[in-house]
Amino acid sequence: MSTVRDTALHSGDSTTSELIANVVLAVSFAGFVVSWGVLFQWIDEATTVAGATVLILLGVALLVAAVGLVVVGVASRLDRLDTTPSPTAGFTVGAVFGVLWSVLGALLATTLLGAGTVLWVPAAVAFGAAGSLAATLTREDIGSTIPVAVVLALLGGAIVLGQIDAAWVWAPAWSSASFPGSELIPAVVIAGSLLAAWSGAKAKAGFGAQGRQAGAFALIGTVVFGMLAVLGLLIGFIVVNGLETMLTGASLLGGQLTIPVVGVTIPWPAFPFATNVTGGLFVEVPGVLPATIGTLWLVFGAVVFAVPLGVGAAVFLTEYAEHGRFTQVVEVATNGLWSTPSIVFGLFGLAFLVPRISGGNSILVGQLVLGFMLLPLVLITSREAVLAVPDEYRDASAALGVTKWQTIRSVVVPAAMPGTITGVILGVGRIAGETAPLLLVFGGPPYPSNTPNVLGSFALTPNPPFVTNEALLSPASALPYQLYSTITAGVFPKEIFTNQQFGWGTALVLLLVVIGLYAVGVGSRLYFRRKLHHE
Numbered sequence: 091m092s093t094v095r096d097t098a099l100h101s102g103d104s105t106t107s108e109l110i111a112n113v114v115l116a117v118s119f120a121g122f123v124v125s126w127g128v129l130f131q132w133i134d135e136a137t138t139v140a141g142a143t144v145l146i147l148l149g150v151a152l153l154v155a156a157v158g159l160v161v162v163g164v165a166s167r168l169d170r171l172d173t174t175p176s177p178t179a180g181f182t183v184g185a186v187f188g189v190l191w192s193v194l195g196a197l198l199a200t201t202l203l204g205a206g207t208v209l210w211v212p213a214a215v216a217f218g219a220a221g222s223l224a225a226t227l228t229r230e231d232i233g234s235t236i237p238v239a240v241v242l243a244l245l246g247g248a249i250v251l252g253q254i255d256a257a258w259v260w261a262p263a264w265s266s267a268s269f270p271g272s273e274l275i276p277a278v279v280i281a282g283s284l285l286a287a288w289s290g291a292k293a294k295a296g297f298g299a300q301g302r303q304a305g306a307f308a309l310i311g312t313v314v315f316g317m318l319a320v321l322g323l324l325i326g327f328i329v330v331n332g333l334e335t336m337l338t339g340a341s342l343l344g345g346q347l348t349i350p351v352v353g354v355t356i357p358w359p360a361f362p363f364a365t366n367v368t369g370g371l372f373v374e375v376p377g378v379l380p381a382t383i384g385t386l387w388l389v390f391g392a393v394v395f396a397v398p399l400g401v402g403a404a405v406f407l408t409e410y411a412e413h414g415r416f417t418q419v420v421e422v423a424t425n426g427l428w429s430t431p432s433i434v435f436g437l438f439g440l441a442f443l444v445p446r447i448s449g450g451n452s453i454l455v456g457q458l459v460l461g462f463m464l465l466p467l468v469l470i471t472s473r474e475a476v477l478a479v480p481d482e483y484r485d486a487s488a489a490l491g492v493t494k495w496q497t498i499r500s501v502v503v504p505a506a507m508p509g510t511i512t513g514v515i516l517g518v519g520r521i522a523g524e525t526a527p528l529l530l531v532f533g534g535p536p537y538p539s540n541t542p543n544v545l546g547s548f549a550l551t552p553n554p555p556f557v558t559n560e561a562l563l564s565p566a567s568a569l570p571y572q573l574y575s576t577i578t579a580g581v582f583p584k585e586i587f588t589n590q591q592f593g594w595g596t597a598l599v600l601l602l603v604v605i606g607l608y609a610v611g612v613g614s615r616l617y618f619r620r621k622l623h624h625e
Contacts, residue, residue, distance in 0.1 A: 234297065
């Protein structure tokens, strides 16, 4: 007798659920993008399309997503679609929906019904319980779609019917601030779009384990896209406002370059804002060259100070020190130092380093302070990179009869260099834009008329330390320090730029310098990675 049993086949076409889910995802993404455009005022909320304002269309997008989720959820529950839902959406989803529905119930009770404090609390509890039970007591296809669709339908309906419009203002009693509808509606649509994208992605993958994974990917991907979009908008905003200032007096062949030894002069691109000093009587276009050079010297000194110490400490803690109380204390201390506010490092430099090294603000003290800020991250990332080197590398080197130090120097450290350089890149990006410590230990005149001549200031003396450098022990200017001074100091010394114009140009140059430092770090990481793999 055969033990094989017939199993019921799902009737329906999987492309139908994918089509509906794709519509939900497309509408959600469009609403997400347009809402950010309205928040950043790139899109006017009064703009009309087919006779409807942008805000009304955002409400329609929520309603379309709600209808699509209801259709795919009910069709899956009736076995009209080829899906594999779990028995429940899970307690985590139930808890999230409970909180979401509680907020929705409180808003409905206070906004639409005008209920007082005595009534909105029971309404929030009742709605929260209903939303949580709807997700946990029903099958996943219903529990993951219907609760979301109800929220989207209520929000979209309130927007379309005019209950919430651009002129509506929310002024909560617990705050003195007021929130206009022109800002609330895009914010609500952004949150609703994330919910719709999560639920639509689960439906597209047929629910179950694959659906939960797809939903998580869609939610995280949308959030990451939003973060990158905001970053792009910030960079674009700086470029738009600072490009005209940075290109003042610039020309492709307006400059001259004299080739050494040969003495031949050839035309060269001219960028006065980037190559001129800031102060001086004969400077027509004031530039940021002294501040740029000062920033590069700060970063160079911090890297020279922090990287050897950080990598050496990481090698010692990983390869030589026993894993015990000492290494745990060092790990806790480095994590704490990395999270310490930068102004604390500046106060340390002002109280401890300045009296003992230069007696005042100087480049050297600024380099040391930024080096102390960079050191914890270099140590943390270098240690993780050394730990990630496979033990097979060490065993193979030891099998050749070489010493432990030779193995570390020739095998372990080169293999850990890509990870170490990644930490250095992240740290350099932070210290290059620091302002608070520089105000205490570094800054000199905000608009200098010359660049710090560090290389040409070395001198030999008969007394310790036998080598001195006046430029290193003198204050200077850096791009973040000069930007702060331009915004807060008052009047810019040249009439060609206003404070605001010169500030935006300085911010753009600082952005380009940081990107350039990132490029150098990324190129170094790729070099060591290719060398490691013998490419």
